[in-house]
Amino acid sequence: MHGSGMVLLRLASLALGAALLTSPSGTFAHAGSARLRPMRSTEPLAIVVNRSNPMNDISLAELRRIYRGQRGRWSNGRRVTLVMRNPGAPERGAILRSLYGVDEEENRRGFLQAILTGEASDAPKLLATPNGVLRFVFNVPGAIGYVRASEVDASVKTLRVDGRLPGDAGYGLAVGTP
Numbered sequence: 001m002h003g004s005g006m007v008l009l010r011l012a013s014l015a016l017g018a019a020l021l022t023s024p025s026g027t028f029a030h031a032g033s034a035r036l037r038p039m040r041s042t043e044p045l046a047i048v049v050n051r052s053n054p055m056n057d058i059s060l061a062e063l064r065r066i067y068r069g070q071r072g073r074w075s076n077g078r079r080v081t082l083v084m085r086n087p088g089a090p091e092r093g094a095i096l097r098s099l100y101g102v103d104e105e106e107n108r109r110g111f112l113q114a115i116l117t118g119e120a121s122d123a124p125k126l127l128a129t130p131n132g133v134l135r136f137v138f139n140v141p142g143a144i145g146y147v148r149a150s151e152v153d154a155s156v157k158t159l160r161v162d163g164r165l166p167g168d169a170g171y172g173l174a175v176g177t178p
Helices: 004-019 060-067 090-100 104-117 130-139
Strands: 020-022 028-030 041-050 081-085 125-127 143-148 156-158 174-177
Touching: 041 090, 041 130, 060 090, 081 090, 081 130, 090 104, 090 143, 090 174, 125 130, 130 143, 130 156
Parallel strands: 081 125, 081 143
Antiparallel strands: 020 028, 041 143, 041 156, 041 174
16 A cells, blocks of 8 residues: 555554553443543452351441441450451552541551550551452451452352442442552
8 A cells, every 4th residue: 555545544543543442451441532531440349257257247337337446346256357458459448448438648647546545456457468368367257358359269258238249239349440
């Protein structure tokens, strides 16, 4: 091809490339307007407990009380052991926003204040990987943690939150990617 034919082929190729954009999650956004917007993708977070835990369902309000240290025992009297992902993990950020209403820096300041005033005594167990969270919850009967729903295995029990399981319509805990 020469001249105008090559230019038209190149323009068609550019138009096709502009019409389909791949987001980090592998989904496609269609360029239906002059201004392209990336698609948002979310994955539900599962709240997991040891299989011996008597709870099957928890309200979001009760989950907040547990994660804020306002409830330290399960209904069977066993001590609650909080498990969280390390700072910087997207799952941790989602939990901080959903249950605490803060970001990482506000959480750090608030926790230091709670330690100084005696409102908190035990820091949550911090773990780097979802597999670490699952193993810890499996081994500690009073533990409660969170992982992406796709990472849950049979070693732990997934709690319903406000009657919903991860993936159900209206389930409120998710980690998102822009």
